[in-house]
Amino acid sequence: xxxxxxxxxxxxxxxxxxxxxxxxxxxxxxxxxxxxxxxxxxxxxxxxxxxxxxxxxxxxxxxxxxxxxxxxxxxxxxxxxxxxxxxxxxxxxxxxxxxxxxxxxxxxxxxxxxxxxxxxxxxxxxxxxxxxxxxxxxxxxxxxxxxxxxxxxxxxxxxxxxxxxxxxxxxxxxxxxxxxxxxxxxxxxxxxxxxxxxxxxxxxxxxxxxxxxxxxxxxxxxxxxxxxxxxxxxxxxxxxxxxxxxxxxxxxxxxxxxxxxxxxxxxxxxxxxxxxxxxxxxxxxxxxxxxxxxxxxxxxxxxxxxxxxxxxxxxxxxxxxxxxxxxxxxxxxxxxxxxxxxxxxxxxxxxxxxxxxxxxxxxxxxxxxxxxxxxxxxxxxxxxxxxxxxxxxxxxxxxxxxxxxx
Amino acid sequence: xxxxxxxxxxxxxxxxxxxxxxxxxxxxxxxxxxxxxxxxxxxxxxxxxxxxxxxxxxxxxxxxxxxxxxxxxxxxxxxxxxxxxxxxxxxxxxxxxxxxxxxxxxxxxxxxxxxxxxxxxxxxxxxxxxxxxxxxxxxxxxxxxxxxxxxxxxxxxxxxxxxxxxxxxxxxxxxxxxxxxxxxxxxxxxxxxxxxxxxxxxxxxxxxxxxxxxxxxxxxxxxxxxxxxxxxxxxxxxxxxxxxxxxxxxxxxxxxxxxxxxxxxxxxxxxxxxxxxxxxxxxxxxxxxxxxxxxxxxxxxxxxxx
Numbered sequence: 001x002x003x004x005x006x007x008x009x010x011x012x013x014x015x016x017x018x019x020x021x022x023x024x025x026x027x028x029x030x031x032x033x034x035x036x037x038x039x040x041x042x043x044x045x046x047x048x049x050x051x052x053x054x055x056x057x058x059x060x061x062x063x064x065x066x067x068x069x070x071x072x073x074x075x076x077x078x079x080x081x082x083x084x085x086x087x088x089x090x091x092x093x094x095x096x097x098x099x100x101x102x103x104x105x106x107x108x109x110x111x112x113x114x115x116x117x118x119x120x121x122x123x124x125x126x127x128x129x130x131x132x133x134x135x136x137x138x139x140x141x142x143x144x145x146x147x148x149x150x151x152x153x154x155x156x157x158x159x160x161x162x163x164x165x166x167x168x169x170x171x172x173x174x175x176x177x178x179x180x181x182x183x184x185x186x187x188x189x190x191x192x193x194x195x196x197x198x199x200x201x202x203x204x205x206x207x208x209x210x211x212x213x214x215x216x217x218x219x220x221x222x223x224x225x226x227x228x229x230x231x232x233x234x235x236x237x238x239x240x241x242x243x244x245x246x247x248x249x250x251x252x253x254x255x256x257x258x259x260x261x262x263x264x265x266x267x268x269x270x271x272x273x274x275x276x277x278x279x280x281x282x283x284x285x286x287x288x289x290x291x292x293x294x295x296x297x298x299x300x301x302x303x304x305x306x307x308x309x310x311x312x313x314x315x316x317x318x319x320x321x322x323x324x325x326x327x328x329x330x331x332x333x334x335x336x337x338x339x340x341x342x343x344x345x346x347x348x349x350x351x352x353x354x355x356x357x358x359x360x361x362x363x364x365x366x367x368x369x370x371x372x373x374x375x376x377x378x379x380x381x382x383x384x385x386x387x388x389x390x391x392x393x394x395x396x397x398x399x400x401x402x403x404x405x406x
Numbered sequence: 407x408x409x410x411x412x413x414x415x416x417x418x419x420x421x422x423x424x425x426x427x428x429x430x431x432x433x434x435x436x437x438x439x440x441x442x443x444x445x446x447x448x449x450x451x452x453x454x455x456x457x458x459x460x461x462x463x464x465x466x467x468x469x470x471x472x473x474x475x476x477x478x479x480x481x482x483x484x485x486x487x488x489x490x491x492x493x494x495x496x497x498x499x500x501x502x503x504x505x506x507x508x509x510x511x512x513x514x515x516x517x518x519x520x521x522x523x524x525x526x527x528x529x530x531x532x533x534x535x536x537x538x539x540x541x542x543x544x545x546x547x548x549x550x551x552x553x554x555x556x557x558x559x560x561x562x563x564x565x566x567x568x569x570x571x572x573x574x575x576x577x578x579x580x581x582x583x584x585x586x587x588x589x590x591x592x593x594x595x596x597x598x599x600x601x602x603x604x605x606x607x608x609x610x611x612x613x614x615x616x617x618x619x620x621x622x623x624x625x626x627x628x629x630x631x632x633x634x635x636x637x638x639x640x641x642x643x644x645x646x647x648x649x650x651x652x653x654x655x656x657x658x659x660x661x662x663x664x665x666x667x668x669x670x671x672x673x674x675x676x677x678x679x680x681x682x683x684x685x686x687x688x689x690x691x692x693x694x695x696x697x698x699x700x701x702x703x704x705x706x707x708x709x710x711x712x
Contacts, residue, residue: 123676153471221576225662229677266662268579280558281578391472391679398678399489405665405673406495 083164086326089333090115092125092141099342099349106336112329121271122147129156135321139330145180145315146230148187149388157186158320164331167338175315175355179385187317188334191352193289194313194375194383195231196306198273200299203283211239211307214286215258220265224276224285227269229401230386231312232259235286238310244384247393256400263404277302288314289373293351304372306379313383315355457692464685472679483686492670492687499666502581502656503649506588510596510645511638513589518601518637533601536594548587548658555583555659579661587659588649595648596641603637604630639706643699650695667691 091103095118103114119125122144128136133156135141143151151157162168165188168176175189197214204219214223214235225232234244236255246252267282274291276282278298287295292304318337320330336342343354344362351367353374360368367373375383389397430438465479521532539547554560555578562574577583607630615625653668660666671691674684 127676150472154473229673263662267576268661279556281556390470391468394678395680395683398673398680399491402495402670402673402678403489403491405662406492406670 083328085110085112085329085332087111087329088113088115089326089329090117090137090139091333092117092119092129092136092138094118094142095120097142097350098337099345102337102342102346105342106333109336110329110332112326112332114333129321130154132323134323137323137325138321139324139326140318140320140333142190142316142318143187145178145187145189145317146386146388148181148317148319151319152181152186155322158322158324158327158330159185160188160320160334161331164328165335165338167335170338170340170343170356170358172355172357174380178315179387181317187319188338189355190316190318190337191290191347191350191354192313192315193352194306194311194372195226195234195286195288196292196304196311196372197285198277198287198292198295198302198304199284200277200280200302202301203280208284208303209305209307211235211309213284215239215262215265217265219284221267222281222283223262223265224268224270224273224282224287225262225266226273226286226288227271229397231286232269232401232404233397234312234384234386238307241309244312245387245389247389247396249396252396252400256404259404269405274298290350290352293367293373306372306375306383308379308382310382310384313380313385315385460685460689463682464689466682468680468682474681483683484690486683487687487690492667495665495670496667496691498656498664499650499668502584502588502664502666503646503652505585506592506649507596507642507646509585509589510593511600511641514593514596514641515600515638518597519604522601522605522607533598536597539594544591545654545658548591548655551583551587551590551659552578555586578659579664581664583659584656584664587655588652591652591655592645592649595644599640599644600634600637603634603640607633635706639703643703647695647699651691 089112091114093116103116106112107114117138119128125141125143126147129138129141129143129151130136133154135156148157162184168184168188171184171189175184175192177183178189181187197208197211199208199213203222204213213219214225225235230244233252233255236242236258237244237246237251239258240251240254242251242255268276270276270282270285273282273285273287274294277285277287277295287304289304289306292302295302318334320327320334324330337346338356340356340358340362343356344359346352347354347359347367348364351373353363353367371379462476463474464483465481466474466476467478467480467482469475517536521529521536525532552559556562557574557576557578559578561577562571565571566574611629611633612625615629616622620628651668652666653672656664656666657669657672667687671684671687674680674687678684
């Protein structure tokens with residue numbers, strides 16, 4: 001994919017303005033229309049106008065897909081439309097969550113200026129992008145997969161124009177039709193991970209694998225659980241053979257009883273599993289696989305396991321917000337991050353596996369061959385995704401979580 | 407306030423009657439209103455309005471999609487908020503703020519007394535030193551406590567180095583660390599009002615007590631302490647009320663066994679996505695705090711401040 005800054009960009013601009021004037025639309029109306037019917041449909045008249053008014057000598061590189069162009073080149077695959085990106089892009093992401101040079105590479109390739117804001121935790125992220133119900137001024141953000149259905153229902157997300165994201169073809173089969181967003185209509189997967197537990201063998205000897213280690217009284221005062229209600233109840237669920245997405249009050253009562261037995265041993269429901277494990281505050285802790293990878297940068301001996309009883313598989317996503325002022329640049333950002341090289345570079349930087357089949361051969365062997373970061377198929381079968389819960393069902397978890405915490 | 411000429415004929419009436427008859431001119435009354443207006447506006451916009459919003463939200467509920475709806479206002483959230491399951495967290499909040507208040511008074515009073523009586527020309531400098539911690543963000547200072555208190559932190563390493571302990575003592579994530587952090591944080595708020603009232607104390611009264619053969623401690627107990635009691639009460643309120651809702655300190659320095667009611671409310675607003683319920687619990691906490699404070703003040707006024 002190349003960026004062509006010369007004639008087409010100004011022509012698109014001229015045609016865009018003419019179209020808007022003819023239709024008595026503002027740019028905002030056009031964006032609203034993009035949100036409703038997708039970028040290609042909304043922009044088709046403009047692209048067609050560009051095509052029609054382009055003299056063969058002026059800009060032969062304009063090759064946007066129009067019905068006539070598609071018809072005339074029937075045997076070859078339909079060329080990807082390449083509308084010109086806007087000059088800016090506002091991205092809202094975790095700190096240190098992509099390779100350090102990803103933004104610079106994108107800016108260079110597409111001549112788009114990226115403004116990159118960071119959020120400290122997912123609650124802040126959600127509060128901000130929901131503040132005006134259309135993204136709080138950002139174009140792209142990275143929500144957890146569990147948020148997608150709720151965000152889409154509330155109109156916070158722009159339905160993706162998949163023709164602008166040809167790199168979707170790179171996705172591994174597990175990720176092309178996820179439960180949380182069938183057909184990746186609103187989101188593309190970004191990283192995936194497991195939630196297991198980590199321990200410091202200097203303090204906790206032995207080869208642990210079962211979740212029961214987190215109920216072992218000898219770890220009293222040095223045991224950590226994540227400060228995340230769904231994840232904590234999921235662990236109790238795996239021990240009891242109950243679904244971590246259960247909405248049955250009886251199931252949840254059993255889980256709560258088991259967690260209440262564990263609580264006297266727990267030092268902290270931690271928001272910082274990395275810091276608490278590396279500082280020695282915790283000896284054994286419920287932890288995310290990618291966080292473990294960051295722990296071993298400090299303390300290489302720390303171990304991690306995905307317990308055989310089952311574990312949570314999580315993934316986060318890239319989405320475009322419905323209020324995006326730069327939807328085309330945003331699509332390009334999504335596509336860019338699904339590029340095999342970019343995806344591999346991101347994984348190499350932070351240790352979270354990407355969903356990108358094409359990137360596998362480019363990932364550092366120390367990551368891709370580590371069964372803890374990239375579990376084999378037999379383990380993957382036992383992984384469960386946490387699903388979005390309706391408010392009344394989420395309340396069943398929240399009230400019990402608060403009861404446990406109080 | 408501008409001095410105004412005495413009303414005509416004031417010379418003939420007694421001074422007391424003149425004061426009783428005196429009415430401020432219109433311009434003064436307008437000026438008075440203008441002076442109080444910013445304060446009233448501030449309170450209305452930043453206190454009463456948010457409070458009203460919380461109250462309204464707390465009477466609402468959520469529709470199937472999780473959005474706030476006020477279609478059928480009701481008190482269900484308040485009924486839910488009184489669940490006995492939350493009592494341990496509420497008890498923790500009360501306990502931490504009570505101990506923090508007592509410690510702040512006990513540590514703060516001698517400091518305030520010393521600065522006022524023995525500060526001499528350095529009084530201002532000493533007061534600036536009391537407030538010096540405010541120059542750094544509270545969050546950073548709390549993280550500093552984490553570094554000092556954790557198992558391999560400054561304190562434990564030091565104690566191990568001098569051979570006082572073999573294994574680290576669990577200091578962080580305990581009642582101890584929460585109370586330490588809160589007392590550290592609220593101490594300046596306790597010192598300042600006590601300083602003001604000690605500094606205003608007429609030293610002649612203490613001298614008079616000594617002249618009447620009161621011992622130093624009797625003079626303190628029967629003269630200094632009662633006269634400076636308003637400062638102590640102000641210090642207690644300025645410590646206790648914010649302490650009971652403190653979220654940051656228990657969250658960062660506390661652990662699994664130190665959950666406060668503020669954390670419960672935070673969970674309801676964030677991962678629980680239940681703003682109406684969180685608002686109800688928050689509002690209830692405020693009402694309980696306010697009622698408790700008023701009762702305490704009334705009792706004190708009758709018995710101590712009278």
